[in-house]
Amino acid sequence: MAKNNGRRRKSGASSSREPGKPFWRRTIRRVFVWGVALALLGLIFLVTAVAFTTRELPDYNALKSSQNGQMIVVRARDGTELVSLGPSYGKWLGYDQIPQIMKDAMVSVEDRRYRNHYGVDPVGIVRSLMVRYEAGHWKQGGSTITQQLARNIFLNNARTFGRKGREMVLALALERKFTKDQILELYLNKVYFGGGAYGIDAASRKFFGHPATELSTGEAAIIAGLVKAPSNYSPTADVEASIARGNVVLGVMVDNGVISQEDADQVDLTKIKLAKEKGQNSVRYFTDWALPQLDMLLPETNEPIEVWTTLDPKAQTAATAAIVRNVPKGTQGALVSLDRDGAVLAMVGGTDYVNSNYNRATSAQRQPGSAWKLFVYLAALEAGYTPSDPVVDEPVTIDGWSPHNSGRNYAGQIDVRSAFAYSKNTVAAQLGNEVGFGTVASMARRFGITTPINTRPAMVLGTSEVRLIDMTRAFAAVSVGGTSIEPYGIMKVTTTDGELLYEHKSVRGQVLVPHYVAAGITDLLQSAVATGTGRAAQIGRPVAGKTGTTSSNKDGWFLGFSSGVTTGVWMGRDDARAVAGLSGGHAPARAFADFMRVAVRNRPVEQFDTKLQLPEWQLEPDDEYLMGDPDDYYYVDENGNLVRPGSGGADDIPMYEDGTIGPGPGPGPAMLPDRSDPPAATEDFLDRATGRGPADDPGLRAGQGLAPKVITPPRPAPTRTPNPNTNP
Known part of the structure; x- marks a missing residue:
C-alpha cells in the first residue's frame, strides 16, 4: 500500500518537473499568436473599412465635377480674359487626350510602381522609411498617385498618422472602384501645380500659354516636377529652380525607360518660352474694386463663373501708360474713366500694383482744390447767374477768412466765365457766400460726393476730402446734361457653360439740375480748357474740364469729358507731402490728354450743348x-x-x-x-x-390777446x- 502511494507520488513529481519549452520561446509564441489574432482583426477591420468606403465613394462623374474652391474668370468688355482668380481647372482632358509623354513623366517622378500596386505601395513605404533613417528626417514620401488623389479630393495636408490611415483606406477604395486609367485621369486633371492651377491643362495654359494637349517633353517635365513643391519650383516664381527640377524629372524618365538618354539630351529647358502672367498690374486695381460686388449681385455659389466687365483693354493700357509717363518722380497717380452710362472703361489705382495694391482711385480721400468749384458754380448758376454775368475779382474777407488768387493778383471786373476759366478764388468765395455754403455742400451731395463736407467759407476752394471716383462721377453727370449716373464694372455673370446668372440693367438717372444749369457749367468747363488753366488737356476736339491744385502742391487734379467719355486724374504722394511743381494744369492734365486721345479715337466728335434756355422767371x-x-x-x-x-x-x-x-x-x-x-x-x-x-356768438371763441406777428x-x-x- 505504501509502495503504491510512493509510486504515485513519484509519478506525480516526475510529471510536474517535466521539462518544458524555454521562456523566450513561449514569449515568442504568445506574441506570434496575439500578433496573428490582431492582424486578423486588423485585416477584418481594413477590409470592412475599405468595403464601406468603396460603397460610399461618389461616382466618377461626381469626382470629376468636385472642386476645391470657386474659379472666377474675369473678362473685358470684348470677351478677352483679363485674369483668372481662385482655383483654375482648365479644360478637362480624357485619358486618351492627355499626351503620353505627360503621363509617363508624372508616373516616373511620382509613382514609378503605379501599375504594380493596389493603391498603397509597401515597397515605397519601406524605401521612405530607409531614407528617413539615413537622413534623420522625412525626405521622401511613400504616397502613391492614388493616395495623393485621395488626399487632394477628400483630405487636408495635415501630417498625422490618423490622416495617413484614412488616406490609405481611401486609396484602396479608389483602386477597387476605378481603373488605373481612370485614377490617373482624375489625378492629372486635379492635382495642384501652383498659382491656383489645378490640373495639367490649367498649368499648361498658365505657364506656357497653350492647352495641355500641345505639351512638349520639356514642358511635361517641368509640370511633373511641380507636384513636389509648387511654390518652390514654379516657373513664374523661380525660373532656375523650375529648370533644375525639370532636368531631374528627365533623368528619372530615362531611368524608367520612357525616353532615351539621347532624347533627354536634346531637350533644352532654358529655351522653353513661358507665358506672360496676365493681370498682375493695373487691371488688378479694377478687379479688386469690381469683384466684391458679386456678393450683392449673385446668390451664394461655389461653381466656376465668368465675369464680363466693362473694362476696355486698350483704354486700360493707355491709362496705365498715361499715369506712368506723366506722374512726377516719387509720387503716385490714379485714373478713372467712365462711359456716359457709368460703365468703367479704365481704372488705375497706382503706379505699380505689385508694389502697392492700395487703390487710390476708389479708396484714397484727398482734397480736390479748385476742382471743387464745379459745385460752387453749379449752385450759382442754379441761383440765377449766367456765364456772362459780371463779377468782381478783388480782395474779400468772409468771417475773418481772406482768400487769395494764385499769384495774388486781381483782375477787377470780369465775367463768370473768365472767373471760372482762370480759377479765381476770390470770385468763388463771393459766389459761395452769396448762395450759401450749405447750398454748395448740398449740390456736391446731389452729384454723388459721399465723403464728409464742411461748410466753413474755405470749403469753396476744396478743403473737404473726396474720392477720385466720386469726383469723376460728378463730372460725368454734367456731361449727360445734369443727370445722375452710377459707376459700375460688371456687365454680366455666367457659368462656364454659358448660363446667365446676372446682367446689368440700365436705369434712367435722376435729374440733378435743370438743363440750362448743366449747359451753363459745360460752357464754363469748356472755357477752362480752351483758354484757362486746363489748356494742357486739349486733344483736338471739344473738351470740358477743370483743374485742381491744393495748398503747397500736395495734390494735382484734372477732371473732364469729351465725346461721351469722362475721365478723372489725381496725382500726389501717399504721405500728403508737397510735390514741387505739381499742379492740376500740368502733369494731371497731360495724363488726361494722353489717355483721352486713345479713349475717344474711334468715337465721333461731339459738340457741347452750351445754349442757355432760361426759365421764364429769369427772362x-x-x-x-x-x-x-x-x-x-x-x-x-x-x-x-x-x-x-x-x-x-x-x-x-x-x-x-x-x-x-x-x-x-x-x-x-x-x-x-x-x-x-x-x-x-x-x-x-x-x-x-x-x-x-359779440360775446354771445357761439361760433367764435374769445381771442387770446396775442400781438400780430x-x-x-x-x-x-x-x-x-x-x-x-x-x-x-
Whole structure:
C-alpha cells in the first residue's frame, strides 16, 4: 500500500518537473499568436473599412465635377480674359487626350510602381522609411498617385498618422472602384501645380500659354516636377529652380525607360518660352474694386463663373501708360474713366500694383482744390447767374477768412466765365457766400460726393476730402446734361457653360439740375480748357474740364469729358507731402490728354450743348421782377407808393393834389381812385375773428390777446438779363 502511494507520488513529481519549452520561446509564441489574432482583426477591420468606403465613394462623374474652391474668370468688355482668380481647372482632358509623354513623366517622378500596386505601395513605404533613417528626417514620401488623389479630393495636408490611415483606406477604395486609367485621369486633371492651377491643362495654359494637349517633353517635365513643391519650383516664381527640377524629372524618365538618354539630351529647358502672367498690374486695381460686388449681385455659389466687365483693354493700357509717363518722380497717380452710362472703361489705382495694391482711385480721400468749384458754380448758376454775368475779382474777407488768387493778383471786373476759366478764388468765395455754403455742400451731395463736407467759407476752394471716383462721377453727370449716373464694372455673370446668372440693367438717372444749369457749367468747363488753366488737356476736339491744385502742391487734379467719355486724374504722394511743381494744369492734365486721345479715337466728335434756355422767371425785365405782377397782387412803386392791382390801365396810376399823376413824386400824399370792389374781409368779420365781436356768438371763441406777428418780406434777388451771346 505504501509502495503504491510512493509510486504515485513519484509519478506525480516526475510529471510536474517535466521539462518544458524555454521562456523566450513561449514569449515568442504568445506574441506570434496575439500578433496573428490582431492582424486578423486588423485585416477584418481594413477590409470592412475599405468595403464601406468603396460603397460610399461618389461616382466618377461626381469626382470629376468636385472642386476645391470657386474659379472666377474675369473678362473685358470684348470677351478677352483679363485674369483668372481662385482655383483654375482648365479644360478637362480624357485619358486618351492627355499626351503620353505627360503621363509617363508624372508616373516616373511620382509613382514609378503605379501599375504594380493596389493603391498603397509597401515597397515605397519601406524605401521612405530607409531614407528617413539615413537622413534623420522625412525626405521622401511613400504616397502613391492614388493616395495623393485621395488626399487632394477628400483630405487636408495635415501630417498625422490618423490622416495617413484614412488616406490609405481611401486609396484602396479608389483602386477597387476605378481603373488605373481612370485614377490617373482624375489625378492629372486635379492635382495642384501652383498659382491656383489645378490640373495639367490649367498649368499648361498658365505657364506656357497653350492647352495641355500641345505639351512638349520639356514642358511635361517641368509640370511633373511641380507636384513636389509648387511654390518652390514654379516657373513664374523661380525660373532656375523650375529648370533644375525639370532636368531631374528627365533623368528619372530615362531611368524608367520612357525616353532615351539621347532624347533627354536634346531637350533644352532654358529655351522653353513661358507665358506672360496676365493681370498682375493695373487691371488688378479694377478687379479688386469690381469683384466684391458679386456678393450683392449673385446668390451664394461655389461653381466656376465668368465675369464680363466693362473694362476696355486698350483704354486700360493707355491709362496705365498715361499715369506712368506723366506722374512726377516719387509720387503716385490714379485714373478713372467712365462711359456716359457709368460703365468703367479704365481704372488705375497706382503706379505699380505689385508694389502697392492700395487703390487710390476708389479708396484714397484727398482734397480736390479748385476742382471743387464745379459745385460752387453749379449752385450759382442754379441761383440765377449766367456765364456772362459780371463779377468782381478783388480782395474779400468772409468771417475773418481772406482768400487769395494764385499769384495774388486781381483782375477787377470780369465775367463768370473768365472767373471760372482762370480759377479765381476770390470770385468763388463771393459766389459761395452769396448762395450759401450749405447750398454748395448740398449740390456736391446731389452729384454723388459721399465723403464728409464742411461748410466753413474755405470749403469753396476744396478743403473737404473726396474720392477720385466720386469726383469723376460728378463730372460725368454734367456731361449727360445734369443727370445722375452710377459707376459700375460688371456687365454680366455666367457659368462656364454659358448660363446667365446676372446682367446689368440700365436705369434712367435722376435729374440733378435743370438743363440750362448743366449747359451753363459745360460752357464754363469748356472755357477752362480752351483758354484757362486746363489748356494742357486739349486733344483736338471739344473738351470740358477743370483743374485742381491744393495748398503747397500736395495734390494735382484734372477732371473732364469729351465725346461721351469722362475721365478723372489725381496725382500726389501717399504721405500728403508737397510735390514741387505739381499742379492740376500740368502733369494731371497731360495724363488726361494722353489717355483721352486713345479713349475717344474711334468715337465721333461731339459738340457741347452750351445754349442757355432760361426759365421764364429769369427772362422777366428787372423792373417788373422788382415791382411784381400788377394782375396778381398789391405792390409798392419805386417811391414807396401803394399801387392796387387791376387791369393795368390809367385807373391804377396814383394821382396827387396838384392834379399830376404817377409815378410821382407829387405834392401831398398819392390818391387812388375809389373802387367799388368790396373788401376781402369786413370790419365785422375781423372783430369776430380777433375776439372783439359779440360775446354771445357761439361760433367764435374769445381771442387770446396775442400781438400780430410781423413778417418782413425778404428782399428779392436781382435777376440778371441773359446775354444772347452766351457761348464762348
